[in-house]
Amino acid sequence: PGTKQMLEEMGRERFVEWLKQEKKIQFTDTTLRDAHQSLLATRLRTIDMVEAAACFAHHHAQTFSMEVWGGATFDVALRFLKECPWQRLRMIRQAVPNILLQMLLRGSNAVGYKAYPDNLIEKFIEKAAEEGIDVFRIFDSLNYLENLKVSIQAVRKYTNSLAEVAICYTGDLQDPKRSQKYNLQYYIDLARRIEEAGAHILAIKDMAGLLKPYAAEMLISALKEHISLPIHLHTHDTASVQSATYLKAIDAGVDVIDVAIAALSGLTSQPNFNAVVAMLKGHERENPYDLHHLNKLSDYWEAVRAYYYPFEAGLQAGTATVYEHEMPGGQYSNLKAQAESMGLEDSFETIKENYRLANELFGDIVKVTPSSKVVGDMAIFMTSNGLTPQDVMEKGATLAFPESVKQFFRGELGQPYGGFPQKLQKLVLKGERPHEKRPNEYLPPLDFEAEFEAFQQKFGEEYSFLDFLSYCLYPAVFEQYHEHRSRYGDVWYIPTPAFYYGLKDGEEILVNIDEGKTILIKKVGVSSTVDEEGYRMVSFELNGQLRRVRVRDEAVG
Numbered sequence: 001p002g003t004k005q006m007l008e009e010m011g012r013e014r015f016v017e018w019l020k021q022e023k024k025i026q027f028t029d030t031t032l033r034d035a036h037q038s039l040l041a042t043r044l045r046t047i048d049m050v051e052a053a054a055c056f057a058h059h060h061a062q063t064f065s066m067e068v069w070g071g072a073t074f075d076v077a078l079r080f081l082k083e084c085p086w087q088r089l090r091m092i093r094q095a096v097p098n099i100l101l102q103m104l105l106r107g108s109n110a111v112g113y114k115a116y117p118d119n120l121i122e123k124f125i126e127k128a129a130e131e132g133i134d135v136f137r138i139f140d141s142l143n144y145l146e147n148l149k150v151s152i153q154a155v156r157k158y159t160n161s162l163a164e165v166a167i168c169y170t171g172d173l174q175d176p177k178r179s180q181k182y183n184l185q186y187y188i189d190l191a192r193r194i195e196e197a198g199a200h201i202l203a204i205k206d207m208a209g210l211l212k213p214y215a216a217e218m219l220i221s222a223l224k225e226h227i228s229l230p231i232h233l234h235t236h237d238t239a240s241v242q243s244a245t246y247l248k249a250i251d252a253g254v255d256v257i258d259v260a261i262a263a264l265s266g267l268t269s270q271p272n273f274n275a276v277v278a279m280l281k282g283h284e285r286e287n288p289y290d291l292h293h294l295n296k297l298s299d300y301w302e303a304v305r306a307y308y309y310p311f312e313a314g315l316q317a318g319t320a321t322v323y324e325h326e327m328p329g330g331q332y333s334n335l336k337a338q339a340e341s342m343g344l345e346d347s348f349e350t351i352k353e354n355y356r357l358a359n360e361l362f363g364d365i366v367k368v369t370p371s372s373k374v375v376g377d378m379a380i381f382m383t384s385n386g387l388t389p390q391d392v393m394e395k396g397a398t399l400a401f402p403e404s405v406k407q408f409f410r411g412e413l414g415q416p417y418g419g420f421p422q423k424l425q426k427l428v429l430k431g432e433r434p435h436e437k438r439p440n441e442y443l444p445p446l447d448f449e450a451e452f453e454a455f456q457q458k459f460g461e462e463y464s465f466l467d468f469l470s471y472c473l474y475p476a477v478f479e480q481y482h483e484h485r486s487r488y489g490d491v492w493y494i495p496t497p498a499f500y501y502g503l504k505d506g507e508e509i510l511v512n513i514d515e516g517k518t519i520l521i522k523k524v525g526v527s528s529t530v531d532e533e534g535y536r537m538v539s540f541e542l543n544g545q546l547r548r549v550r551v552r553d554e555a556v557g
């Protein structure tokens, strides 16, 4: 049996005991979530995932879990791919009946960027578990435990799934200066409090790839000594030494590690699954895998990755500058794109340096979604206005700080460890009073019955309660998704090259529109003229029959 059946049969407590005493190192495959979030701007489409997921689950059934949902994938599915994230989860669950499915949950921010009402967080967790999530990896972008408690309790109370609670790793345990604030004692104390709060598993979330091999040995050994939870290690291979970190962590007793299939691994993604399996050959904790088959799966992903080339993050080789700026793997490419869109592409080196300086100004905070965006926005603000940290402190009273910076200092993300730097907080807030409690406490609960009814009246009864939850998290994005869907119907089954680049004249594609139902589309051509309303006629053959449709030419104003 796979881990899914084991959890169901054993129940949570016995399953956790099994995991702790299991000698073989356990693997989480992140290919369908963090790997493409960190390499391809989260753009991987469901159609490219499902068969590969089934094939992986069939051939590598000893895998601990597959991370397939949450983080940025929820937003991107609706916003850019015009896909329903819940449908994706359901399809993956069908394809993977045997392995635990895992998601990344941003605690009080769910899968968004701001705090939501507690009862929305609880309902989201309950429904995500019903639709297939077995492991909730819950983190807070400031390691603020108060922001995690509602999620931990919801997993325990409303589901049979596992609450895996993450400590975000930052700084450098080996550097006396960088470990003044985030030292071994900090991590041990936080881990103890996480254990007391009811976590089933502890995750170390090294979102920027800062945990070097000897620091990992130090950290995992200390945690194993002080807490009794199984430990799951997550990292990004930005500097390209993280397989060594895994080896040291495995020797120190870590229970599970995160890896991605070779073709979607490395650099800002997770370490290479295939290579880590090969590295552990002969190790006393080896968990044997069919490496040849993992390599074949990687060939599939290499071919699929080519469809997504416009979204490539562009990093060519490992970079140790990450130890200076500490930018998370998923942020690097986004910040670069943000800089380019503002005409600052030549200033990216300055932005990275300002990122480091902004973090210092903020009192050295944990940087991961959404706190990393605050630091990124401040770095861009400093760069575009030519401000040094000294300028910020001297002219702060007259500066219009970015909105995300104001939200941070108002306490809308929670309370940073060690508190806010008070002088800067006053300069940013200009007399406004900050929150002192967790941000969700200020939000009234949702009235699900009344609001779901209003939602269906607005969008139609074909939308379910799950769609309603998408709407609650992302109202404007959902509205655009609905508009797109009203015009074009479901688009998830369009093959990716056709979805992103359209068809060439004469090109034919086979589309699976439903189980066992296939249509053949051949593009014939497009009229050379645009009518007075800005439309062109597109001719195509549908299963051999000539059809014509009027399509708006978006290039015409």
Ligand code: PYR
Residues within 6 Å of the ligand: 034, 037, 070, 071, 072, 104, 106, 207, 330, 368, 369
């Ligand atoms: C996310 O929140 O999306 C991360 O990957 C940290």
